[in-house]
Amino acid sequence: MADFDVLIVGGGPAGTSLAWKLRDSDLSVAILDKATFPRDKVCAGWVTPAVLEELGIDPAAYAEGRTLQPIAGFRISQMGGREVETRYADIVSYGIRRCEFDDYLLRRSGAELLLGQKFQGMEQTDAGWRVNGTIGARLVVGAGGHFCPVARTLGARPGSGEIAVTAQEIEFEMTPEQLAECRAAGEIPELYFTRDLVGYGWVFRKGNFLNIGLGREDSPRLSEHVAEFVQYLQQRGRIPANIPGKFQGHAYLLYPRARRDLLRDQVLLIGDAAGLAYANSG
Missing domain, CATH: 3.30.9.10 (D-Amino Acid Oxidase, subunit A, domain 2)
Structure with missing residues (x-):
């Protein structure tokens, strides 16, 4: 048996960023994920300078041994139409590879890592929740993306009525x-x-x-x-x-079209599990 104040289900950027923010809180934090890291995760992978600053990531240090593609403009068109290219004086975003970025965030999160363990279910207890029959948690955080099993526990039904x-x-x-x-x-x-x-x-x-x-x-x-x-x-x-x-x-899911319960009975959803994608850009 293992007991934590916070159990985060999902080792992607939302879950690991939360764990990193809690690193000095005196709370015991664990991350549960079915995969072992680094793992493949196909994603266009755009991260703005503001996000890197918020996460305390120095671009030059991160780029050592990892992909960090500076973005200084965009080429935009409607298929078959005229293309418009816009360039900026400064770097407006960076391109990362999720297999590298997620692993980096996970390793520095400060949380106890429960990797290679699939979420099998959770039952409510007097103190909070018991996950997979052996992991106790006062708060369970669903950070497993659109199909997050914790979101399903709160009643989410991906593919059924959700746009x-x-x-x-x-x-x-x-x-x-x-x-x-x-x-x-x-x-x-x-x-x-x-x-x-x-x-x-x-x-x-x-x-x-x-x-x-x-x-x-x-x-x-x-x-x-x-x-x-x-x-x-x-x-x-x-x-x-x-x-x-x-x-x-x-x-x-695009916010605010998501209609998922985000907080209930000591369970919290974050990131794509909560449907927090910015509607103007995805």
């Missing part, structure tokens, strides 16, 4: 041949709004890594939309002709 953004994307390290074919510039991510304005696609180069994806508020035929987008980019010569591997899917 979610669904996306598919891929990230891979380019070969020398692919690098020669790729016309996307790392400091200028490319955004392509769909013709019906229900979603947008993106191309984002992070050094030798390339991230391509598309998300929409309607999930039917998403794979077809993604295939059409990739073909559109290849025909324009923006990305390599050969894309290795399969696109991976994920989903999230």
